[in-house]
Amino acid sequence: MxxxxxxxxxxxxxxxxxxxxxxxxxxxxxxxxxxxxxxxxxxxxxxxxxxxxxxxxxxxxxARPGSVQGLHLIVSDIEEARRELADRGLDISAPFHDTTGIFHQAGGAGRVAGAHPERASYGSFASFTDPDGNGWVLQEITERLPGR
Structure with a gap:
């Protein structure tokens, strides 16, 4: 199923x-x-x-407006996608990666400025909110894990 x-x-x-x-x-x-x-x-x-x-x-x-957090939009190039959205007037964070290299932690914990140093697939992010505060994350994926 x-x-x-x-x-x-x-x-x-x-x-x-x-x-x-x-x-x-x-x-x-x-x-x-x-x-x-x-x-x-x-x-x-x-x-x-x-x-x-x-x-x-x-x-x-x-649900309370703005209460949804952690929605992910997948992009193939974090820098290009961030630039395009910023050019549209979106207030979006600079690219970041997590100290663990696995996934980003809640809030700003473990956040390191800049895209993942090796640009590892799944490892680079940028974030923004909608006008109510619902939270979105761009995640760069260039090569999918097996079975995905």
Whole structure:
């Protein structure tokens, strides 16, 4: 049985502001915007090249706006992706890697400035938040582990 992650729901406080952020600043595709009734609106956006979409809206989550952290967008070149997003006006961190070389730790623990010294696949990151504070991480993957 396949189990595919296809939708992530993000809690936001202002649907129009969030929709515009994801479509205009990040370049996500707007798939749907259904204003069903007062208090219930579903907006779906999808990152370029992704099979997983993001749903935001009114009445789609009980979570506090900005409470989702650690969402990852995979890129093939951390420097280029960071530069492109910064050119779009996104407030994004400089590239970083973790002291362990395995994955980044929560918050800023173990964070070392700059991309991974050998540019090891899975080892370089940059981070940003949406207008509500939902946290995203760019992760550079140039060669996938076996079976991926």
């Amino acid at each position: 396949d189990l595919k992650l296809e939708v992530v729901v993000l809690p936001v406080s202002d649907v129009d502001r969030a929709r515009d952020f994801y479509t205009e600043q990040l370049g996500f595709r707007l798939d749907a915007d259904f204003p069903v009734h007062d208090g219930y609106r579903v907006v779906q956006v999808t990152p370029p090249g992704s099979a997983c979409s993001v749903i935001l809206g009114d009445g789609v989550s009980d």
